[in-house]
Amino acid sequence: MTHGLDYPLSGISVVDLVRGPMASITRYLAELGARVDRIDEPGSAMDAVEALVANVGKQHHRIDLMSAAAQTLIDNAHIIVADSDQPIDLAALQRERPELVTMTVSDFGCNTAMTNWKGSGPVLHALSGELSRSGIRGREPLLPPGDLAYQCAASQAAYTLVTGLYRALKTGVGDHFDFSALDGAVQALDPGYGVNGSATMGKPANLLARARPAAGFQYPVLKCADGHVRLCLLAKRQWRGMFRWMGEPAAFASPEFDKMIVRYKSPELLPAIGAFFADMTREEIEAGGQKFGVPVSAILTFEESIDTDHVRDRNAITSLGTPDGRVAKVPNGMLCIDGLRTGLGAEGEAQAFRPPERSSDSGQPFEGLKVLDLGVIVVGAEQGRLLGDQGADVLKVESRAYPDGNRQSYLKYGMSVSFAAGHRNKRSLGINLRDPEGRKLFLELAAQADVILSNFKPGTMESLGLDYETVSAINPRIVMVDSSAFGATGPWSGRMGYGPLVRAATGLALAWRYPDDPEGFCDSVTIYPDHVAGRVGAMGAVALLIRRLRTGRGGTASVAQSEVMLSHFAADVARVSLGLPTGTPSDHPYGVYPAAGDDEWCVVVVDGDQSWRGFCEAIGFSAGEGLTTPAARLAAREGIDAALTAWLASRTPLEAATALQTHGVAAAPMLRLADLPDFAYYRDRNFYRTESHPYLPEDFLVERRHVTGRATVDAETRPAPLAGEHSSEVIAEWLGLPAETLSRLEETGVIEGVDPREWKAIEDTIAPSEQGRA
Structure with a gap:
């Protein structure tokens, strides 16, 4: 850990009784x-490399769980995390x-039809x-590489713990969590119901x-002189940069190529770009991409990365x-706090934690x-939604001049099922x-x-004069x-x-391919x-709020998506x-x-x-004896494998x-x-619910x-x-400005409300029977 950093959770004691990859x-x-x-x-035993990366920075005790030494640790803990089969009643401890x-912690949670099922990374996928x-x-x-499902689930669990801790320190009301690795993987890896973007290729999940x-598809990988590169031509300006870089070939000069769908459907374009890259090195292509504004990255191995x-x-x-x-x-490590990397290794200097005067509890930690x-x-949507879902007043700050890409929709007023699910529990402030x-x-x-919260290109907040030094001087x-x-x-x-470029540059894209097909x-x-990454950022925010209970001051947390990814593949x-x-092992059946x-x-x-x-008994494989x-x-x-395939047929x-x-x-x-909403496990967990939106003609599912x-x-x-739906409302609430001032700010374009044409588009889109919801 970095010397001189006041760690957000300094003074907090945790007892860890989790085995396997979820120990992280x-x-x-x-x-x-x-x-x-x-x-x-x-x-007890664990794979040596997995144990190394999952348990670094912890104090290790080879003692009996029922011993006096273990009991002392448990009695002094703020947080206790354990496998579901540990001989310790955590719910009883929490009641006391x-x-x-x-x-x-378990693979499938308590009291479901699958509670006694055996999990694994492939099973979670x-x-x-x-x-x-x-x-x-x-x-x-x-199968995706590494322990990706478990690692994403662990991130969700860690965010849950700091949220529960913040609530407990504020109100004196803790919680007992029944955490399922499958629940965590569904939410944090690549959920199909939420801000799904390319996860559903722009369609509702049930229409995939x-x-x-x-x-x-979508983010092509092309050969070059010393390996491969990945290309992301999404925006019109990016294509124009590629066009100039290639010498403005007449075959692609039509303005129609400004449209992404036309580029995707062209049978000639990708081969032409591939031929253009063929004799260049990865380094030369990356340099050209920087020069012409073309998003491109070398495909690297873990070693190279x-x-x-x-x-x-x-x-x-x-x-x-x-x-x-x-x-x-x-x-x-995954986070930088106050500009310093938290890192791995030695403990931070312990700080005495004196709980603040406790507030009343509503069940929502961020009220x-x-x-x-x-x-x-997506990252921006998730960070704010996580806080808003649990009581925070989240103002989505946006502008018509620089609209959020999530606003893209077949509807003219920037609403979609994806946006509705990913930005619930927020209000919108349109401001220039x-x-x-x-x-x-x-x-x-x-x-x-x-x-x-922000996730702009580094330096953007500074260029706007909204950097931490400026803001903290007044608050x-x-x-x-x-992020x-x-x-x-x-x-x-x-x-x-x-994300595709991050996966390329960190070794993941190269690991995520068929073994027999380079x-x-x-x-x-x-x-x-x-x-x-949104969860890691939200975790950093909550950890700093916990430190603020102790010190009275705020701070900064910074997340690099590439480092989140590398940390998830730490064992590899x-x-x-x-x-x-x-x-993966090859001496047993393992796979799809x-x-x-x-x-x-x-x-x-x-x-x-x-x-x-058990496998031999299940499929009647007598030769296995x-x-x-x-x-x-x-x-x-x-x-x-032949016997298994015949049995499965x-x-x-x-x-x-x-x-x-x-x-x-x-x-x-x-x-x-x-299949997920009607699968028995998700029904047992009461995992999904159906929501409606006043400006959508269809209902949708969310966690x-x-x-x-x-x-x-x-x-x-x-x-x-x-966009801008609550501008005057929130400024009046937060700042108490009078109506005439608000009108002037909107007339001069300082703040933005909803365009009247968007209200008309809503009326035209939603069937008369549905307009009552609006």
């Missing part, structure tokens, strides 16, 4: 300065100490809908094609000693908080920040605010959070911030890490640095297999001798998975997004709550705003 939940808290005491009972925050969108049309679905996307000047400049990778005396490279949300696209009076007005609002309690693709500093800080890149329709980065292989039906698939993961015996060693099973792998994916789970084998049907908790209430249901 409390690593986030350790990075933010909490003391995390990990109790590993004698005899109402201010305590506890969490039970199958049941979340992610697997159905990964791969290339005409081929089998492709059953097949996976075509090769090269962690050795770039940018990563070194940001101190984003550090070295850790392994138990066997070697040195591994690992990602050095009374005022948030100015300048965020755009480039007008001196608009900037002055914003600073007056900032003086009243608790949190300011020392302000918390400001910024960007590659961080606010370093050689890549000015790069275009698209050109089979399969990450083009995910919008990872946008949703999870460490293995690469140690010369160890990455990937065809089942009965049209393009229907079942995930099967056999992970040890006991699981192997002689395959008692991994080497023997590896040699017979072709026959094993007469069973639906759910029938097959249920039979395998009965025998202790991790298995799951591949669900498509449209009901962020987590299942004893004292947690459902998210608010205030509809997402039209």
Whole structure:
């Protein structure tokens, strides 16, 4: 950790009783300065590399959970996190100490039809809908690399814990969370119901094609002299830059190519760009992209990524000693606080935490908080929504001159199912920040605010005169959070911030392809890490609010999406640095297999001798009795897979998975997004709810709550705003300005209301029977 930083969670004590990949939940808290005491009972074990990256920064105790030493740690904890099968009643502890925050962690939560199912990363991908969108049309679905589902779930759990802690410190009311890894993966990885963007390719989830996307769809990967590059030609100006770079070829001079759909459908354009790039190196192409304003990135390996000047400049990778005396490279944390990297390793200096005078509790941890949300696209939407869902007054600050890309819609007034789900529980303030009076007005609002969120290109807030130094001079309690693709500093800080380019530059795109097809890149329709980066940013905001309870002052949190991604693949980065292989085991059935039906698939993961015996019993594989060693099973792998495929051919994916789970084998049907709402698990968890919007002709689905908790209430249901819908209202509330002043500000364009033409478009769009909702 960095010397001289007042860590947000300094003085907070956490007890960690979680095994496996979800142990990384409390690593986030350790990075933010909490003391995390990990109790590993004698005899417990975990993969050495996974343990290294999941548990760095924690205090380790090899003691019996029932010992006096363990009890002392538990008695002094603010937070206790444990696997659901640990012999400790967390709910009872929370009842005895109402201010305590506890969490039970499992794959499928408590009291569902799947509570006793066995989970794994592939199983979570199958049941979340992610697997159905990964791969290339005409081929089998492709499992995403690494422990991505678990790592995203861990981020959701960590955000939940700091939120529960903030509420407990303010009100004396803690909570007991029943955290399901599947719930977390569905929300934080790439949700189909929310700000879904490319996750549903611009369509409602239930209208997605059953097949996976075509090769090269949307964000093409092209060969060059020394590897591959990825191209993102989205905006008209970006295409014009590419056109100039290519020497303005007559074949593509038509103004029709300014339209993205025309470029996508052109059979000649991509081959022409590919030929143009063919003799250039990745470095030359990136330099040309910078010169002509074309979003492009080299496709890098993990090894290349962690050795770039940018990563070194940001101190984003550090070295850790392994138990066997070697040195591994690992990602050095996800957040910068007050301009300093929190990082991994030593504890921050402990600070005595004296709880403030407690306030009343409404069940909403952020009730009374005022948030100015300048965020755009997915990360920006998620950060503000997370706070608004739990009671904060979130003002979405926007402008007609620079509209949020999420406002793009077939409707003329900038509303869609995606926007409605992703921006619920916000109000909209239309304001011209480039007008001196608009900037002055914003600073007056900032003086009243608790949190300011943004995710512009680094330097934008400074150019507007709205940087932390300026705002904190008038409001020392302000918390400001910024998010960007590659961080606010370093050689890549000015790069275009698209997720596909981040995945290319960090090694993920190269890892997410078919093993037998070097050109089979399969990450083009995910919008990872946008949703999870939004949660990391919100976590930073809440952690600083917790520090503000102790110190009375605010601070800054900065998130680089590239570093979130690297941290999620920390085990792979460490293995690469140690010369160890990455990937999945091959001596047992592990992967995606065809089942009965049209393009229907079942995930099967056999992970040890006991699981192997259950697998053989489930499918009636008598030949398996002689395959008692991994080497023997590896040699017979072709026959094993043939037996499994034959058994699956007469069973639906759910029938097959249920039979395998009965025998202790991790298995799951591949669900498509449209399957999720009616699947038994999600009904048992009461996970989704249907909402309506006064300016939409259709209802839509959203997650009901962020987590299942004893004292947690459902998210608010205030509809997402039209651009500028509440401008006069919120300024009058926050600043008390009179009506005549508000009228003048709107007449001069300093603040913006809803265009009257948009009201007319709403009337024309919504059927008369539906207009009563408006």
